[in-house]
Amino acid sequence: MLVAMTGTPGTGKTATCERLAEEGYQVVNLNELAFEANTVVGVDPERDVDIVDVDALCEKVSGLENDLIFLDGHFSHLMDVDISIVLRCNPNELKKRLEAKDWNERKVRENVEAEAVDAITIESLESVEETYEVDTTKRTIDQTVEAVLRIVQGQKEEYRIGQVDWSEVILDWY
Ligand SMILES: Nc1ncnc2c1ncn2[C@@H]1O[C@H](COP(=O)(O)OP(=O)(O)O)[C@@H](O)[C@H]1O
Ligand SMILES: [Mg+2]
Numbered sequence: 001m002l003v004a005m006t007g008t009p010g011t012g013k014t015a016t017c018e019r020l021a022e023e024g025y026q027v028v029n030l031n032e033l034a035f036e037a038n039t040v041v042g043v044d045p046e047r048d049v050d051i052v053d054v055d056a057l058c059e060k061v062s063g064l065e066n067d068l069i070f071l072d073g074h075f076s077h078l079m080d081v082d083i084s085i086v087l088r089c090n091p092n093e094l095k096k097r098l099e100a101k102d103w104n105e106r107k108v109r110e111n112v113e114a115e116a117v118d119a120i121t122i123e124s125l126e127s128v129e130e131t132y133e134v135d136t137t138k139r140t141i142d143q144t145v146e147a148v149l150r151i152v153q154g155q156k157e158e159y160r161i162g163q164v165d166w167s168e169v170i171l172d173w174y
Contacts, residue, residue, distance in 0.1 A: 078127065085159075
């Protein structure tokens with residue numbers, strides 16, 4: 001089973017995947033795989049992000065031998081996955097998390113806005129029917145891991161799309 005661990009940068013994909021790896025689960029960092037597999041085809045100078053050949057990377061991912069693999073990356077939902085888990089975070093909290101990473105103002109804003117409008121969830125739903133959301137805002141990393149494992153084990157009801165809604169947060173901005 002391939003599980004996408006996706007979400008806006010700063011929502012906690014890597015922190016969660018590191019904990020999963022500590023617990024013995026197989027985790028693949030998609031950014032690293034993209035470089036190893038030579039599927040990074042350039043850099044978007046305007047947004048300062050790598051451009052990945054998604055089809056070529058998809059082929060690499062599909063070739064991975066596995067019973068269960070978690071794919072860490074903000075475009076992991078574009079792979080041929082069985083389940084996509086979108087980590088979410090209240091945009092106000094996300095802003096703090098990204099500032100703590102020393103990201104510049106523009107990149108922080110771009111990502112806070114993407115989170116506010118459910119960008120990754122919408123994109124994930126376009127290709128992965130089995131898309132779920134876990135709100136990390138009031139969870140610890142261990143609790144996020146617990147939620148992820150519950151989804152994988154089939155206890156999905158609590159994590160169905162539609163429960164995360166940042167519209168009240170956005171209204172407070174104006
Ligand atoms: N419930 C949570 N789940 C995951 N990360 C969390 C949580 N609460 C706080 N964090 C923190 O948020 C940050 C997320 O960063 P990171 O894991 O690098 O995000 P991403 O890989 O999605 O860009 C980390 O510093 C992590 O410790
Ligand atoms: Mg990460």
